[in-house]
Amino acid sequence: MNLFAEIRDLVIQSLADLTAQGVLPEGLSMENVTVEPPRDAAHGDMATNAAMVLARPAGMKPRDIAEALAARLAADARIARAEVAGPGFLNMALALPVWHETVRAVLTEGGDFGRSRIGQGLRVNVEYVSANPTGPLHVGHTRGAVFGDALAGLLDFAGYDVTREYYINDGGAQVDVLARSVYLRYLEAHGRDVAFVDGTYPGDYLVDVGVALKQKVGDAWVDQPEEVWLTELRDFATDAMMDLIRSDLAALGVRMDVFFSEKSLYGTGRIEAALADLDAKGLIYEGVLEPPKGKTPEDWEPREQTLFRSTAHGDDVDRPVRKSDGGWTYFAPDIAYHYDKVSRGFDALIDVFGADHGGYVKRMKAAVSALSDGRVPLDIKLTQLVRLFKNGAPFKMSKRAGNFVTLRDVVEQVGPDVTRFVMLTRKNDAPLDFDFDKVLEQSRENPVFYVQYANARVMSVLRRAAEIGIAADDAVLKGADLGAMTHGSELTVARKLAEWPRLVETAARTNEPHRVAFYLYELAGDFHALWNKGNDEPGLRFLQEGDIATSQAKIALARAVSVVISAGLGILGVKPAQEMR
RNA sequence: GGCCCCGUGGCUCAACUGGAUAGAGCAAUCCCCUCCUAAGGGAUAGGUUGCAGGUUCAAGUCCUGCCGGGGUCACCA
Incomplete structure (x- = not known):
């Protein structure tokens, strides 16, 4: 169940009705009509831009469209109120039962709540880590590993058929x-x-x-x-x-589906086959490159080379595939590797690289575009540096060659769950500060703790309910009468739960798993706020002594929070905490 | 110099790929513990989104040009 999709469908249907009535002209494109949560909660639960988007093509005033649409929408039982605001926004307040059904849907669908079908079962290959097999993984690799793994988990949850893959650079x-x-x-x-x-x-x-x-x-x-x-x-x-x-x-906690060896490409005709494919498309030629624009290297000399015409597919300059000694450049097996991925039938490719490989993005995209005749999109995500700190001070890596902070060091010190979550608290193209002390701190500053604590609180309520004899297993909760759930703070939490399916789709569309981590932090925040209100207003506590029905309604909301937190953490590869110690 | 990424309150970052009055956390000031774990919560204050133009109903978001920071730049992967 995706509430935003449902209401958008309702808006589109209402617009179609207006067209049928002749209020709106025929043939309007509804593509840009959106339904989204307003920034300001005072504007209601959802807002649509329909009137503003359609005003020009319809040749009408935004407010006229909005008024007509509002009247139409108000007839639906789910819409408690629809009113025009600002330049032509249409704000909607949803009826109470909508939120109750949201909570019920979470409990009924369990860990599958929020699962999306936007992936349509398309096969996507996510390549990540791919570190040279010359030593243990270090912190930089760790970020790429976590990012790639979480992205894979996210795409899986969004309905893609995901392959997790590691390219072993064992040929150079x-x-x-x-x-x-x-x-x-x-x-x-x-x-x-x-x-x-x-x-x-x-x-x-x-x-x-x-x-x-x-x-x-x-x-x-x-x-x-x-x-x-x-x-x-x-x-x-x-x-x-x-x-x-x-x-x-x-x-x-990273498990790859495929380890692909670069060496397996040599001496088997596979590199030759990939380049033959490009050659057949007229994209391979012998030529001499211009020196780089601006600054010419000291030792520059014109040289005839075998070149890939990557400029035909968006690159800035053509790229050599053969060295002067006749051997392949590193780019040649990369082309063959991606050729292999394309021929394995993937519908989309994603490469996760460190930011220092930013210079290869265009040429790789050009290669895949050429090899697949533009059919297979390649998205390349770059992960920025991780800066290490200890107690707020930069953590110097030893200058001694070969001695660096390893993935193993990090995991052994803070554990895999903390490592993973923290690595996702920044978007991939922003540098990340990782402080060995702060990530273990138990405070709101530490998002890992904050989210885990919310889940632990729910678990605590469930344990306490059992002690005082209130049945609160999922089977009971999903059948509970939720009528007692009416307070604004409770509805805020329910609203946030309703956003989860939409968040999943946005994160998957943009290939940005960090959005999941931020969402969980916000959900935890809404939940903590509600919890604390229970301190001031006993009526908001989840356990209502002597009133089993009301207790169950409130526990249902709490349980729904933990269901979504568990699902979200699951995507990120983090185990939810049952209690804090 | 070419290309790529970044620039948002004092600090660290968000902003649902173009939506309304730009949101959180730290730091500051003030409040809330006989109460499901206060390891938490509430309130106040803090902004010309680096600068200048442009596109449109609407720009932190898109385009152009600057400024500042980082990365990268032919026979290394």
């Missing part, structure tokens, strides 16, 4: 570096003194890998040239790193 030169670094640790495991020269990874996390390698091959590779061990060691090392990364993701 960085894997050779990894292999050499592991080799050094391997020598170390054999008691050798080693030096980590520039261009190798000195991180401690490779120590165990070196030991494991020793156990596997003994001393067979000691004092052997690279030709002997490099190829095999690459696989060994990337496997070890992917095991590490998988366990990092598991600690955060």
Whole structure:
């Protein structure tokens, strides 16, 4: 049930009736007619812009349309009042039973309340994390991981068929570096003194890998040239790193559907096939690029290269796909990878990148546009930096190479639920401050706590109800007479619940899971306000001694809040708290 | 220099992709605990949405040009 959609349907139907009566001319487009909550609650429960949108095409005054529409709407039982305001807004106040039915719908539909069908079962691929398999995940990856996972959860809830995918960059030169670094640790495991020269990874996390390698091959590779061990060691090392990364993701509660290996694209003709597709479309050519506009690099020299005509699909310059030594640029396998995604039949693609990859957005979009002939949209979401703090002071990462704050560090210190929620308290393209102390603070400043506390309070009421003998399981509550729910503070909460399905759709349409986190904070706020009013006005308490029917009506509202909080947190991958400790 | 992102009360951020008088939280001042967990709530004060134009019934939101901050910029991924 989506109340806003229902009322919009009513408005559209009413406009159609007016057209049939000849009040409005034929053929008006209703596309831009919206029904939304007004900013100011004093304006009523819902407002429509219909009169203003239609005034010009209809050749009528906004107020005339609004008056006619108001009269029509007032005939519906759900509309308690409809009045014209401002330049032609039509404000509607809804009848009390509408809110009671909203609460009942939440209890009846349970965790499915708010589920949407706007996705229409379309298959969407969300690619995220995709960190190089050269070490453990760090905080930056954590934000991308949480964002991508929450987005996937959101789209699933909105009716899409979602695939969560990780692209393993195991094909480039960085894997050779990894292999050499592991080799050094391997020598170390054999008691050798080693030096980590520039261009190798000195991180401690490779120590165990070196030991494991020793156990596997003994001393067979000691004092052997690279030709002997490099190829095999690459696989060994990337496997070890992917095991590490998988366990990092598991600690955060992220589970991928697909791990796609870049290496699997090489030597199999798949890169060639993708470029052949572009070539057949006349988008591959040999040419010389102009130097970048403005500042020319010192060592610039004109060079003939194999280029992808990405400018034909919105990019600023064409992009090389082959290096001068004949090998592929990194962009070539990326093209092939997205070609693979397109050919797997996805209806939409989403890539989640760190903000430092902003420069690749246009070329990736151009590639997907070209490969799919514009049929498959690619949305690229960039996640901004995470700034770490401890007790309000910037948390310096050690300068020592290879030593950084890992995902594991964060999760072990504050837990996966807090990590996830906090990472979503800012929209993806804004920098995020993460303070190890503040995120554990129990105060209104901390949204994680605030939302969890609201849910815990509901649970507390349910436990207390059981103690004093008031039946309050869901089966009872959804059949309860909600007539006793009339107070303004109660209706404020019900109104907020009614917004949930609409919020889900907006968040899904924009690919912005942070909206869910903000909504939950607002819902919790309305609930806390109601709770506190119960301190002043005993009549607003959820448990009314000696009046089981009234208690059940009020408990039903509280329970509905926890149902929506649980559903919302579920989308974000956070477990709701049953009690605070 | 080109491209991308950001600029909203003293501070940290929202604003339902164009809707009404721009909303929250911190900080400030004042109030509310025999009461379902006060780990909370209520009230007051605080704004030319970086600047200047434009588009329209309507602009924080869209367009153009500036200013400021960040990212990025051909054979590294």
